[in-house]
Amino acid sequence: ALLVRKQQHASYDAETRLRLPLSNSVSAGLVAYQNETHHYFFAVKTTGNKATVFVAKAKEGGEDIIASGSLPVSKIITLGVEADKGKISFYYRDKNSAKIYLLQDADGKYLSTKE
Secondary structure (H helix, E strand, O other), rough: OOOOOOOOOOOOEEEEEEEOOOOOOOOOEEEEEOOOOOEEEEEEEEEEEEEEEEEEEEEEOOOEEEEEEHHHHHHHHEEEEEEEEOEEEEEEEOOOOOOEEEEEEEEEEEOOOOO
């Protein structure tokens, strides 16, 4: 499934709540998207009985994982993104926790058509 909303302002936030993928070959999450070679993919994946959260930055010919971490055992996770005037941050939380930032103040201008 895919749900899309056009970015209309320099400052915004978005969240999604999801169940951790059960298949080892699946990642699920949010994309902050400008085009095929300029986007951030913020997602979770499972490998065996371990869950990982990561941020991938697209580039010509692929992507680089620029931040990652282990997740606490939880079946449902919230992923969020906050952008403010050229900076973008990525956080997660389970139903009982405060925001845990995986990556703060990354280059949000990377997603702009004016750069």
